[in-house]
Amino acid sequence: MIYRETGQFKTSYRRDQAIFPIAQDRWFVVAALGVAFVVVPLVANEYWLQAVLIPWLVFSIAAIGLNLLTGYAGQLSLGTGGFMAVGAYAVYKLTTAFPELNVIVVFLLAGLFAAGVGILFGLPSLRIKGLYLAVATLAAQFFLIWLFNRVPWFFNYNPSGTITMPPRTFLGVMVTGPEATATVRYLVALSFVVVFALLAKNLVRTNIGRTWMAIRDMDVAAEIIGIRPLTTKLSAFAVSSFYCGLAGALVFSLYLGSVETLAFDITVSFEVLFMIIIGGLGSILGSILGAGFIVLVPIFLTNVPRLFGIEVPVDLAKEVEAMVFGGLIVFFLIVEPLGLARLWQIAKEKLRRWPFPY
């Protein structure tokens, strides 16, 4: 009843091409942002910020990155963890080598490093497709992790092999390191998600995004209508790796604080892939929803038995969690293969007609 677009006439192409052409959607987004930026920092406790919201946000960026490559450009990649590691180690090397450099600039540079690496490992996509490409990107994953494990220069010859984020400030506020509060780190991560989700949305609704989708849907036809496969595929790899690298940088500096390469191993690549499959391939919103799902479900599963007063041994809980998790993914793929974004869309369609679906 409230969610109606009646009487909202679009009088220019610009209005028609807006991300949220319906006024109610715009208000909803403003409200959601208000809650995220103002209400959440006031009410959320340390546990919620550190264990739920920050990982959700930083993995959202990784999921958007992989979705640009896999969901929009149709190039399957299993190298997400590797590209995230590039971002994390780039942040470490840059902050330790140039301590005066602004930490935000460091994050962006880390993304650019990852983009360069992404282009390099995207080159095989010009020759191979589908599962074969996935195997090639798997090589990127293993090679990069091996590199960061074996070359001591990357962790500054420190005997433990662990990299730790030094404390850094932005605008006088401690952003990283043990002194930084969870609230500040949450707000920084949230800002990055908002800005880069918007940029990604802009990319996919303009020419570059359309050429990606054209390559995904039918690469032969795309080339015949004048799209150059080389630049299109490599730009998808570059942008996607930038996002993954940025996500890796934020995982390292805002979420975990100190990491080993284990934090970016192959399971991370698979988790991010699950995020975009469950969230919805070819959807920016879906990437964020999917990241939330994958981050929240394990927490939910560990807490449910406790609610009923059942004490489950930790190791058993872990096993059950893995089983339920796997089951849920299969269930999801059968019931709604297009993901959470599609469910959201259906809900909106229904709501438009409610309560008089004539």
Next chain:
Amino acid sequence: MSQGEAILQVQEVSLSFGAVQALIDVSVDVYAGELLAIIGPNGAGKTSLLNVISGVYRPQRGRIVFMGKERPRHTRPYEVARQGIARTFQNVALFKGMTVLENLMTGRALHMRRGLFSQALYWGWALREEEEHRAYVEKIIDFLEIEAIRKTPVGRLPYGLQKRVELGRALAAEPKLLLLDEPMAGMNVEEKEDMCRFILDTREEFGITCVLIEHDMGVVMDISDRVVVLDYGRKIAEGSPEEVRTNQDVIDAYLGVVHEEG
């Protein structure tokens, strides 16, 4: 229609796949502003010829001259498109995951110049470019009478409409030469009539030269200015629809020849 100069010259092109000779010494001139039909029995090499023209196949021998310039041997299909040759496909080759509008906008990709960063910001030049191209695409949407389906994903459209959208995507590129590979295959009479009208109007309104492959002889005889007949990879006849219809070789190719003993 008076014959202008040749916009495209295919000169003695031969194409083979292994031992199969798809095209043998085929020469075809396409004149500016005309509607040329290519006909022939199944497997005659019609689509192969179109694929050679649009750069998908590289012929072993022969030259292709477009707008007075000889095409270098290693020209990729996207470069051919940028020179001004657009085409449609025998089996609809739309981008299934995208809406009609997005498909047509993608057809204009080769005219878009803005870089990644300005597109990401969706500001200034990129925004203006997007609006300009949208305006052009809307002209094509009006022309093809597909206003009502502009936001529909193409996968959901009936076949006839998909064909029309595909024509629209090719027109969006503002080509000088349009190659249509069986634009009316699998259509009913009404849809065929619509399509014929759109093809004829295309020429009137946009001044685009058309090369058409079609099996429906009625359509071919009605709308084309000239007809080229291929059989087993060779050009066996060329001329006005009237000339071709009465040509003995053409009749033989379609009906078969009685081989006399001895």
